[in-house]
Amino acid sequence: MLFTVLSGLITSSLIVPFGRFLKTKWGFILAFLPVLLFLYFTKFVIPIGQGSYFVQSTTWVPSLGINLDFKLDGLSLLFALLITGIGACIFFYANAYLKGHRYIDRFFGYLCLFMSAMLGLVLSDNMLLLFIFWELTSISSFFLIGFNNDQEDSRKSAMTALSITGLGGFFLLAGFVLMGNIAGTYNISELVDKVSLIQQHPLFPLIFGLVALGAITKSAQFPFHFWLPGAMKAPTPVSAYLHSATMVKAGIYLLARFSPILGGNPIWMYSLMIIGGITMLYAAFHSLFRTDLKGVLAYSTISALGILVFLLGLGSKEAVIAASVFILVHALYKAALFLITGIIDHETGTRDLTVLQGLRKVLMPVAIAGFLAALSSAGVPLTFGFIGKDLIYEATLHAAPNVFLYLTIAAVATNILLVSAGFMAGIKPFMGKLPEQFDHIHLPYKSMWIPPLLLAILGVIFGCIPGFVGNWIAGPTANSILAQQEVFHLKIWHGFNLILLLSTITIVVGTLVFISNTPSHKKLAWITTFEKISPAYILNVCAREIELFSAFFTAKMHNGYLRSYLLKIILFAELLIGYQLYLGGPLHIKWDTLSPVSFYEVTTVCILVGAIVLTIRTSSRLTAVVATSVVGYAICLIFVFYSAPDLAMTQFTIDTLTVVLFVLVLFKLPSFLNLANRRTIIRDAAVAIIFGILLSMVALRVLHEPTTTDISDFYGDYAYVLAKGKNVVNVLLVDFRGFDTMFEIVVLSIAALGVYSLLKLRLKSSDKE
Amino acid sequence: MNSTILQTATRYLLPILLLFSVFLLLRGHYYPGGGFVGGLVASIAFVLHSFAFGPQNTMKLIQYKPLSLIPIGLGIAAVSMFLPTFFGYPVMTGLWLEEKIPVIGMIGTALFFDLGVYFVVIGVVLTILFTIALNTEEE
Numbered sequence: 001m002l003f004t005v006l007s008g009l010i011t012s013s014l015i016v017p018f019g020r021f022l023k024t025k026w027g028f029i030l031a032f033l034p035v036l037l038f039l040y041f042t043k044f045v046i047p048i049g050q051g052s053y054f055v056q057s058t059t060w061v062p063s064l065g066i067n068l069d070f071k072l073d074g075l076s077l078l079f080a081l082l083i084t085g086i087g088a089c090i091f092f093y094a095n096a097y098l099k100g101h102r103y104i105d106r107f108f109g110y111l112c113l114f115m116s117a118m119l120g121l122v123l124s125d126n127m128l129l130l131f132i133f134w135e136l137t138s139i140s141s142f143f144l145i146g147f148n149n150d151q152e153d154s155r156k157s158a159m160t161a162l163s164i165t166g167l168g169g170f171f172l173l174a175g176f177v178l179m180g181n182i183a184g185t186y187n188i189s190e191l192v193d194k195v196s197l198i199q200q201h202p203l204f205p206l207i208f209g210l211v212a213l214g215a216i217t218k219s220a221q222f223p224f225h226f227w228l229p230g231a232m233k234a235p236t237p238v239s240a241y242l243h244s245a246t247m248v249k250a251g252i253y254l255l256a257r258f259s260p261i262l263g264g265n266p267i268w269m270y271s272l273m274i275i276g277g278i279t280m281l282y283a284a285f286h287s288l289f290r291t292d293l294k295g296v297l298a299y300s301t302i303s304a305l306g307i308l309v310f311l312l313g314l315g316s317k318e319a320v321i322a323a324s325v326f327i328l329v330h331a332l333y334k335a336a337l338f339l340i341t342g343i344i345d346h347e348t349g350t351r352d353l354t355v356l357q358g359l360r361k362v363l364m365p366v367a368i369a370g371f372l373a374a375l376s377s378a379g380v381p382l383t384f385g386f387i388g389k390d391l392i393y394e395a396t397l398h399a400a401p402n403v404f405l406y407l408t409i410a411a412v413a414t415n416i417l418l419v420s421a422g423f424m425a426g427i428k429p430f431m432g433k434l435p436e437q438f439d440h441i442h443l444p445y446k447s448m449w450i451p452p453l454l455l456a457i458l459g460v461i462f463g464c465i466p467g468f469v470g471n472w473i474a475g476p477t478a479n480s481i482l483a484q485q486e487v488f489h490l491k492i493w494h495g496f497n498l499i500l501l502l503s504t505i506t507i508v509v510g511t512l513v514f515i516s517n518t519p520s521h522k523k524l525a526w527i528t529t530f531e532k533i534s535p536a537y538i539l540n541v542c543a544r545e546i547e548l549f550s551a552f553f554t555a556k557m558h559n560g561y562l563r564s565y566l567l568k569i570i571l572f573a574e575l576l577i578g579y580q581l582y583l584g585g586p587l588h589i590k591w592d593t594l595s596p597v598s599f600y601e602v603t604t605v606c607i608l609v610g611a612i613v614l615t616i617r618t619s620s621r622l623t624a625v626v627a628t629s630v631v632g633y634a635i636c637l638i639f640v641f642y643s644a645p646d647l648a649m650t651q652f653t654i655d656t657l658t659v660v661l662f663v664l665v666l667f668k669l670p671s672f673l674n675l676a677n678r679r680t681i682i683r684d685a686a687v688a689i690i691f692g693i694l695l696s697m698v699a700l701r702v703l704h705e706p707t708t709t710d711i712s713d714f715y716g717d718y719a720y721v722l723a724k725g726k727n728v729v730n731v732l733l734v735d736f737r738g739f740d741t742m743f744e745i746v747v748l749s750i751a752a753l754g755v756y757s758l759l760k761l762r763l764k765s766s767d768k769e
Numbered sequence: 770m771n772s773t774i775l776q777t778a779t780r781y782l783l784p785i786l787l788l789f790s791v792f793l794l795l796r797g798h799y800y801p802g803g804g805f806v807g808g809l810v811a812s813i814a815f816v817l818h819s820f821a822f823g824p825q826n827t828m829k830l831i832q833y834k835p836l837s838l839i840p841i842g843l844g845i846a847a848v849s850m851f852l853p854t855f856f857g858y859p860v861m862t863g864l865w866l867e868e869k870i871p872v873i874g875m876i877g878t879a880l881f882f883d884l885g886v887y888f889v890v891i892g893v894v895l896t897i898l899f900t901i902a903l904n905t906e907e908e
């Protein structure tokens with residue numbers, strides 16, 4: 001399984017050197033990657049349908065509990081098939097859709113990366129591994145959504161999507177780490193055995209909240225739904241892929257995967273049912289007012305995701321099988337509708353529902369696909385959508401007696417609105433009279449209209465053989481969500497009962513809504529007046545305030561004056577040291593333990609003090625520099641007195657070089673100006689003197705404290721034994737702490753490169769002028 | 770600066786200082802010294818030369834850009850860091866030759882690591898100083 005994940009990642013990196021190949025007519029060969037992966041996964045359908053599962057494990061960072069654990073069970077298989085199957089359609093489609101685009105190689109690089117990330121996400125059996133792939137999907141989708149990076153809108157939508165899903169990622173990681181610490185393992189299969197341990201822990205509500213936040217941000221649930229309509233700025237193949245089968249379904253997958261671990265309690269049930277319920281109604285209602293085809297699809301997608309969250313929250317056996325079937329139903333018809341929208345956009349150049357009509361005359365196969373997909377989304381009998389909707393109604397009707405009525409009403413209302421949305425996207429553009437401006441339109445490449453037609457027809461085929469799907473695909477999926485073994489029988493015909501009545505009502509009322517509701521710009525304008533109270537608006541205000549605050553904060557703290565930084569750093573250090581010294585109680589100095597003062601020391605300190613006074617008082621830069629270097633040399637001498645020759649040597653050479661550097665720079669500076677006024681001088685002096693006093697106190701306290709010499713003894717004893725060196729300082733540098741030295745020289749190199757490039761760069765720009 | 774005394778003195782001092790820096794580098798494992806100080810002393814030697822003859826002449830003397838010393842040094846340090854892994858030891862294990870070599874003494878990975886530090890230090894110091902010196906002169 002590892003290779004299925006890696007294959008996409010490797011292909012993606014191979015596109016960097018061999019990307020030009022994609023621009024030739026042989027570019028479609030890349031699409032065989034998802035096809036092959038899809039065929040590989042179909043191999044598992046039969047064994048998994050018989051109740052087995054597959055595990056593969058490779059150690060990676062065992063000390064942190066991160067291992068490359070992969071597991072393929074019913075749930076993973078359904079998603080893997082969707083990702084690779086719809087992925088294959090998208091690859092073929094995008095190759096034609098973006099033909100001749102400048103950055104088509106880049107596009108497929110991102111797409112491969114995204115596909116691997118999604119595959120890794122659904123196959124991971126380790127929470128931390130899952131999180132890594134989770135973040136990878138956020139990042140790669142950022143590039144896909146912002147693919148048209150020359151448009152400001154597109155960049156902004158990509159940023160919004162990344163901020164929302166990235167934010168959810170943080171919460172998710174926190175939830176995972178808490179859960180892993182409580183259960184003592186990061187392996188998801190092992191967590192299933194520790195359900196009671198996790199659910200009875202006092203932190204359980206927090207864990208649930210964090211994981212749920214991760215899922216609802218990713219799956220665009222209210223109030224985080226707004227990134228999804230924004231993400232419609234992406235090229236249509238991306239929207240089709242991200243919003244039918246992959247990206248937004250990742251949150252659903254997460255909830256499904258963790259429902260045996262976190263589910264089955266009131267917190268899980270009520271919060272998810274409420275969030276899902278609000279989302280499905282709110283978004284379905286909004287889809288009525290959109291005039292942009294993709295906008296309609298975006299809101300109906302959010303609504304469908306709401307239904308899934310709602311069903312997983314309900315968590316009963318009926319609800320879970322309904323969710324499993326609906327994931328497949330939705331993926332098939334939504335991908336088809338998105339692809340059809342892409343064709344319409346590609347050929348007519350518009351997605352405006354008020355303009356588009358009569359396209360069946362020029363785009364017949366596309367119209368058939370749209371018609372079938374719309375029927376499936378409406379849940380007309382003999383389509384797969386009919387089975388899905390039946391199961392949803394069955395789940396709500398079998399819910400607890402005190403709530404089932406409300407749940408059923410909510411489900412019916414949502415579905416009525418979704419019927420209308422599906423018809424608007426799949427049928428409306430093809431009905432009526434063809435406007436003259438669209439006369440010249442012709443069918444696009446086969447690789448563009450075959451995928452949606454295929455997906456739409458599959459929706460009908462599955463609808464005719466629900467028993468097959470129930471046994472081999474949806475059944476195993478539901479079993480892995482429920483963590484049990486059941487046999488599900490899906491049937492086309494249940495006889496005349498309440499569910500059939502509800503289905504009929506849904507279709508009839510939905511059709512009426514579709515006929516009576518003509519999308520217009522006026523209605524769209526009306527609904528957008530409510531945007532002032534929408535979560536998106538509120539979040540934007542928050543983001544703007546944070547930006548303002550950070551600008552203010554940066555101006556105060558990071559003003560570009562070295563003296564201001566020094567002052568702040570030293571003041572902060574003083575606060576910390578002062579507080580710690582205060583905690584340590586009064587300072588006792590044992591005068592008798594101090595070593596006697598020698599003549600050399602007194603002389604050196606006198607020179608030092610004299611040099612400091614000179615540095616402060618002088619009005620010439622050169623004198624100041626020389627005086628500072630005298631201070632440095634005096635300190636060198638002190639090092640020598642206290643037998644630290646290595647330190648003294650280094651200090652000496654460094655001081656010499658510093659003076660040279662100063663002289664080089666001074667050459668450029670204007671002659672000395674006394675800019676500081678009296679108040680500044682007094683303030684700086686006070687800060688400096690306090691710092692000196694505090695450090696002296698620290699030094700005195702160190703003398704007073706009982707010291708342990710374990711570490712220095714260890715190095716002293718073992719320097720020769722282990723590292724064959726007699727100079728402990730050097731042995732520390734090159735052997736015991738060699739890693740530190742390595743990083744230090746890397747830092748030094750970066751500093752040198754920085755100076756080099758800064759100065760050279762400035763030179764070049766002045767050349768330009 | 771055009772001082773004959775300084776120029777003549779530098780002609781003799783440069784090789785002596787460079788020798789001294791190598792001496793510091795080699796003795797580092799047993800006595801005060803090491804790659805860092807050695808590198809600083811070597812850079813001071815070149816800085817002295819540039820004071821006496823001007824940075825352009827020093828650059829001519831070195832022939833190569835001091836910037837190129839940085840990757841060389843980092844490379845040597847990194848190789849000596851990862852060399853033990855080829856013999857099945859963890860990264861940064863000290864490996865030593867059995868026999869002493871005359872003049873140099875014991876040879877081991879630590880010495881090469883120090884050599885890497887030595888080159889990086891020279892490269893960094895000279896890059897920074899010469900970049901500043903040459904740019905200020907041109908303007």
